[in-house]
Amino acid sequence: MPRKLLKFLILFDNTNLLYFPGQFLSGRVLLELQEDTPALGLHFHVVGEGVVTARTARQERTYDRENYIDFRMRLLGDADSAPTVLSPGIHSFPFKLGLPLGLPSTFLGRHGYIQYYCKCALRETSGLIHKNHQIFIIMNPIDLNIEEPALAEPFRCEIEPKLGISCMGSGTIKCKVELDRGGYVSGETIHINGYIKNFSKVTIRHTKIVLLETINYLSRGKIVQVEKREIASIKGPKIRPHSRDEFVNKPLYIPPLPPTNIRNSNLIQLNYDVYLIIEPKSMEKAIKLQLPIVLATYPFRSTNDVMTSWPDSVLRPDTHYPSSLPVFRPSTTQ
Numbered sequence: 001m002p003r004k005l006l007k008f009l010i011l012f013d014n015t016n017l018l019y020f021p022g023q024f025l026s027g028r029v030l031l032e033l034q035e036d037t038p039a040l041g042l043h044f045h046v047v048g049e050g051v052v053t054a055r056t057a058r059q060e061r062t063y064d065r066e067n068y069i070d071f072r073m074r075l076l077g078d079a080d081s082a083p084t085v086l087s088p089g090i091h092s093f094p095f096k097l098g099l100p101l102g103l104p105s106t107f108l109g110r111h112g113y114i115q116y117y118c119k120c121a122l123r124e125t126s127g128l129i130h131k132n133h134q135i136f137i138i139m140n141p142i143d144l145n146i147e148e149p150a151l152a153e154p155f156r157c158e159i160e161p162k163l164g165i166s167c168m169g170s171g172t173i174k175c176k177v178e179l180d181r182g183g184y185v186s187g188e189t190i191h192i193n194g195y196i197k198n199f200s201k202v203t204i205r206h207t208k209i210v211l212l213e214t215i216n217y218l219s220r221g222k223i224v225q226v227e228k229r230e231i232a233s234i235k236g237p238k239i240r241p242h243s244r245d246e247f248v249n250k251p252l253y254i255p256p257l258p259p260t261n262i263r264n265s266n267l268i269q270l271n272y273d274v275y276l277i278i279e280p281k282s283m284e285k286a287i288k289l290q291l292p293i294v295l296a297t298y299p300f301r302s303t304n305d306v307m308t309s310w311p312d313s314v315l316r317p318d319t320h321y322p323s324s325l326p327v328f329r330p331s332t333t334q
Contacts, residue, residue: 171200
């Protein structure tokens, strides 16, 4: 029996599939038929949804979902009209709709996702239904130039904890760590300064500076699962009692990553922190200094940037910028 439907494609005008909230989603559905095909209709559906599926601490399975887009239209046929006979050859059915403002960015994680796609169904009079779908990507940009001005300033943390057992002569460790600023974009480098002064009698096995990604999955307003991933790290040397270690402009590179937080989503929260971790040689717990950062889409403008040429003028020649949007998540550890 010859195959009647040779091609069934959903084609976007924007071939890289990346859209911003408020833009138009436009394209066409392409059909190639080998013979006359009576059709009841060609149904088009645009979907944007967030889903969390996880197990709680009590191993209870939980599920939550929210809709961002649910738009339906007929590209061919009406509910009350007679079937339309499509002749052999290629048929093109255009579509165009405005994307709502405030859509959360596309995200795929271990316990949940935010995804956008179009699906189409061709219904024949015989009862046969042909289906196809095509995803597209939403990026809700974060511009550091319109965020809190403090993100452009150096960001520091300083503590002086005790180390060792009191009866055996405890001592303190003086720690200070400073980032060159509080906001970055993927492809930039965090420059870190600081020192660790060991006034105790306990040897510090090693120190570590870590860029950590934390994803909180929520269901009905409560966090049901947390996913953590070490993005990049720098290991420091052993620090003996009554000695010190200093670091000046230590570089920590930021690879391609989704921006901080997923705005307008009630199901997934995404945060980044720089940690200074101090591992004592004794049985004591590690000492951690936490510095939250904002990871944005557009970097800070320099004073020489011209507003009319934004955003191309902000691409600094000494900084690597990713050429593709990270959508699929690498493997992670809990």
